[in-house]
Amino acid sequence: MLDKIKDFASEFFVTGDPLILGAQVSIALSLVAILFVLTYFKKWKWLWTEWLTSVDHKKIGIMYIIASILMLFRGGVDALLMRVQLAVPEVEFLNAEHYNQIFTTHGVIMILFMAMPLMFGLFNIVVPLQIGARDVAFPFLNSLSFWMFFFGAMLFNVSFIIGGSPDAGWLAYPPLSQLSGSPGLGQDFYIWGIQISGIGSLATGINFVVTILKMRAPGMKLMQMPMFVWSVLSSCITIMFAFPILTVTLFLLFLDRYLGAHFFTLDGGGNPMMYINLIWMWGHPEVYIVILPAFGIFSEIVSAFSKKKLFGYKSMVFALMSISFFSFFTWAHHFFTMGSGANVNAFFALTTMLIAIPTGVKVFNWLFTMYRGRITFPTPMMWTVAFIPCFVVGGMTGVLLSVAPADFQFHNSYFLIAHFHQVLIGGVVFGYFAGLYYWWPKMFGFRLHEGLGKWAFWFWNIGFYVCFMPQYALGLMGMTRRVNEYNFDMGWQPLNVISTVGAFLMGAAFIFQVWQIAHSIKFYKKEKDGDAWDGRTLEWSIPSPAPLYNFARLPQVTHQDDWWEEKQRITAGEPAKPLAPLEPIHMPKNSGIPFIMSVCWFTAGFGFVWDWKWMIIPGLIGVAVCMLIRSFSYDTDYYIPVDEIERTEAALRGTK
Amino acid sequence: MSRFIRMLTPVLFLLMALTLSGCGEQFIVLDPKGPIGESQKDLIYISTILCAVIIVPVLILTAFIVWRYRDKPGSKASYKPNWEHSTKLEIIWWGIPIVIILILAVITVKYTYELEPSKPLVSEKEPITIQVTSLDWKWLFKYPEENIATVNYIKIPEDVPVKFQLTSDTAMNSFWIPQLGGQLYAMSGMAMTLYLQADEQGSYYGSGANFNGKDFAQMTFTVDASSEEEYLSWIEEVKGSAPALTMDGFEKLTEPGASDTLLFSSIPEGLFDKIVTQYVNGDGGAHQHHGGEAAEPAAAADDDEDASADAGESDESAESSADGNSHHHGGH
Numbered sequence: 001m002l003d004k005i006k007d008f009a010s011e012f013f014v015t016g017d018p019l020i021l022g023a024q025v026s027i028a029l030s031l032v033a034i035l036f037v038l039t040y041f042k043k044w045k046w047l048w049t050e051w052l053t054s055v056d057h058k059k060i061g062i063m064y065i066i067a068s069i070l071m072l073f074r075g076g077v078d079a080l081l082m083r084v085q086l087a088v089p090e091v092e093f094l095n096a097e098h099y100n101q102i103f104t105t106h107g108v109i110m111i112l113f114m115a116m117p118l119m120f121g122l123f124n125i126v127v128p129l130q131i132g133a134r135d136v137a138f139p140f141l142n143s144l145s146f147w148m149f150f151f152g153a154m155l156f157n158v159s160f161i162i163g164g165s166p167d168a169g170w171l172a173y174p175p176l177s178q179l180s181g182s183p184g185l186g187q188d189f190y191i192w193g194i195q196i197s198g199i200g201s202l203a204t205g206i207n208f209v210v211t212i213l214k215m216r217a218p219g220m221k222l223m224q225m226p227m228f229v230w231s232v233l234s235s236c237i238t239i240m241f242a243f244p245i246l247t248v249t250l251f252l253l254f255l256d257r258y259l260g261a262h263f264f265t266l267d268g269g270g271n272p273m274m275y276i277n278l279i280w281m282w283g284h285p286e287v288y289i290v291i292l293p294a295f296g297i298f299s300e301i302v303s304a305f306s307k308k309k310l311f312g313y314k315s316m317v318f319a320l321m322s323i324s325f326f327s328f329f330t331w332a333h334h335f336f337t338m339g340s341g342a343n344v345n346a347f348f349a350l351t352t353m354l355i356a357i358p359t360g361v362k363v364f365n366w367l368f369t370m371y372r373g374r375i376t377f378p379t380p381m382m383w384t385v386a387f388i389p390c391f392v393v394g395g396m397t398g399v400l401l402s403v404a405p406a407d408f409q410f411h412n413s414y415f416l417i418a419h420f421h422q423v424l425i426g427g428v429v430f431g432y433f434a435g436l437y438y439w440w441p442k443m444f445g446f447r448l449h450e451g452l453g454k455w456a457f458w459f460w461n462i463g464f465y466v467c468f469m470p471q472y473a474l475g476l477m478g479m480t481r482r483v484n485e486y487n488f489d490m491g492w493q494p495l496n497v498i499s500t501v502g503a504f505l506m507g508a509a510f511i512f513q514v515w516q517i518a519h520s521i522k523f524y525k526k527e528k529d530g531d532a533w534d535g536r537t538l539e540w541s542i543p544s545p546a547p548l549y550n551f552a553r554l555p556q557v558t559h560q561d562d563w564w565e566e567k568q569r570i571t572a573g574e575p576a577k578p579l580a581p582l583e584p585i586h587m588p589k590n591s592g593i594p595f596i597m598s599v600c601w602f603t604a605g606f607g608f609v610w611d612w613k614w615m616i617i618p619g620l621i622g623v624a625v626c627m628l629i630r631s632f633s634y635d636t637d638y639y640i641p642v643d644e645i646e647r648t649e650a651a652l653r654g655t656k
Numbered sequence: 657m658s659r660f661i662r663m664l665t666p667v668l669f670l671l672m673a674l675t676l677s678g679c680g681e682q683f684i685v686l687d688p689k690g691p692i693g694e695s696q697k698d699l700i701y702i703s704t705i706l707c708a709v710i711i712v713p714v715l716i717l718t719a720f721i722v723w724r725y726r727d728k729p730g731s732k733a734s735y736k737p738n739w740e741h742s743t744k745l746e747i748i749w750w751g752i753p754i755v756i757i758l759i760l761a762v763i764t765v766k767y768t769y770e771l772e773p774s775k776p777l778v779s780e781k782e783p784i785t786i787q788v789t790s791l792d793w794k795w796l797f798k799y800p801e802e803n804i805a806t807v808n809y810i811k812i813p814e815d816v817p818v819k820f821q822l823t824s825d826t827a828m829n830s831f832w833i834p835q836l837g838g839q840l841y842a843m844s845g846m847a848m849t850l851y852l853q854a855d856e857q858g859s860y861y862g863s864g865a866n867f868n869g870k871d872f873a874q875m876t877f878t879v880d881a882s883s884e885e886e887y888l889s890w891i892e893e894v895k896g897s898a899p900a901l902t903m904d905g906f907e908k909l910t911e912p913g914a915s916d917t918l919l920f921s922s923i924p925e926g927l928f929d930k931i932v933t934q935y936v937n938g939d940g941g942a943h944q945h946h947g948g949e950a951a952e953p954a955a956a957a958d959d960d961e962d963a964s965a966d967a968g969e970s971d972e973s974a975e976s977s978a979d980g981n982s983h984h985h986g987g988h
Binding site for chain 2: 097167169175180181266267306308309310312313314315337338339341342345346349350353354356357360361363364367368370371372373374375376377385388389396399400402403406407410411413473475476477478480481482483484485486487490491
């Protein structure tokens, strides 16, 4: 009996690596610690009623952000481990298998479980407030999306200690990702983790498209929406068209692995090239999905801190929408070297270059928003100003990569690695950080310590250039991506050492940020005014943090930058907009179903990974039962009475 | 001020990278020794200059605007909070990128057809053929005309075009010799064509550029370009001294693992075609594919018919040579 358990455990848990053992122990310890704290302070009920079952977009947004910061930590540790391994040639700090796992999980986690949830977190917190809505269009679905993402991410991450991590690269090209190339369970964790969270992402996309189109405050025309809302709209439309491709592609790969189908196999008429095409039909739009909202954030911040209207609003909207459209016609530039012939390569080179035009135009519009403005530099603006040169250079190397015949020399090299990290860190990460710093007072009702934020900023920026500029050079020296070791004679070491130093500077920057948050919580100072930055859009017209119902009265919008115009009118001595009488507010009720249903999905997914029917079947039945219960429950909403609104408003706005 | 320092950092680092590595000799992509690599290097420079035409002014403009319009007491810079549109300006910055991209597009398309990897190189000398197979995790090179084979080592004569035929036994890989020219994927079930040539004698670095599993990093090889006489005598030497590659020996090579350089004096008849067509239903494969599913008897069609249908003969003759790489399933 004991032997049996031992055998099972050695197969179930990942064993034999001191690094992983350490991680297992620390994960177990922190789990115990969390359980203890929750029990000791009697917080279980609070956790359940206030957070796990919440359908409030602001709380869901905060949970997204917490999850994404945890994932940033894990993805970052992966990155540092890789950089340590690469700093010294011909040395085995990580063995080949471990290294392959780490670059795979680094990629998946950073894109799907860090960038995406950070983005969704900002969508959730900001969009309803900016359009003057009280929640998203489908609050229940919103909660379900979050928990599907969360348990999908957990399913993926658990492979690190149970069963083994995937190691076929972040896009898992077959035939390597087929049973023949990856017989282990890691690839199954990959498929199910991404599938489950992918359904959540698709639902979020739909949710926000409907929210933006249907829930805008009275009077707000499409062409008066804040630019961030436009960017969310373009990003979510892209999600709606791109994510189904991912789901189908991974499902077909699952059928290949689980049932022995032949969609992407080498034999039986399968075609791995089809997978590569399909995955990039999702994968390329995906990078635009994450960068478009960053463009929106920069637009908001540039305008707010230049104290000036956004320059070229129409041009910006057109640029956003055309990027979103063209992003679907460039996928093959990820494999110019597949030998598709000159016609195909020429076409995709041209479509790729075409995208550079609207992207470049946006930069000019930001610059001319600052032009003839009065620019101040608190942390959100610092990130924005740092973004411009970084993204311009990264965009330029992207254009170089799009020159198909030259790409034959750049492809798969560190030049490519440097390029996409420059646009993803310089664009997406800088953008989301800018957004986090900008909207933090709105989310939590207190400010972050500026001094520590500046330290974090400089460490991030200097670290970034120190880490990635040498990688362009390494690419031109012939260093290919995903190598875990290299020959000393290649002369790659000095630049690799510099790059590693840069990575650790960014690691230090992350610590500064954690410190900054901890420090700001410790010296908590309530934000008195809801308008932390003398903002321009509706979210700044309400208290921080926003009350449950956001707006006691739905705003009547007459202008782009409506709150700014209102403030201008008041300063000029004109009368403020008349206040409508309060009315009871219609709100959605909290629900435990999204959480429970996602747990069921997790169970089913885990069962599929191990092919344990006794787990798959109850899991799927649980999912179906949750759907049934929800379909037949009619008690899903309630009204907040007027006197309660009055009490809340009086408390929030002091004497007013 | 600090913003300027930050913008200088990338430049400084590139300079540092250049100086550290001794006059850029290690930048092998920019130090080509063959016509294809040479053209690609030119293209890299041309496109970099074209892009720089836009981005350098943008960077300067950024620095200027951020500095000039910063909020400081008594700033004399103009402040126009509601200035938000200028058709003239917008036309300029939609126009300039469009013009630059148009120029770049024309150049790109021209080079895309010129440098199509399957297009034979212009030379009065007959090209030699090398059949390249990516194995787990080593390269097998076969010289069909000379009937010899090597592992992780290539020798070629200078100034003679080399026709590489690329395939893979298992996962996809990418065959890259930076100083001779750009890479091309090596994929199972098909033979891709890549023409390269060395203009100078020398020893060049080659690698598998696309991740294909555990010991992917060990898939490097050396390409020695020598005089024709030396090349011929090397072939004689290999034929005389090296062991023969048998079918059993090949099976051994396909076992997962890295390998040192190996030389073989002969190769089994039709080995390359067998590797390429091994996944065509109904046997005919080079070896039982490890982990692959057994071919279904029902699907086992007539061997020859299948192979020829897959090779797409009719397609091939219709296509121009520039498109030679598209959809070449199976051997021919």
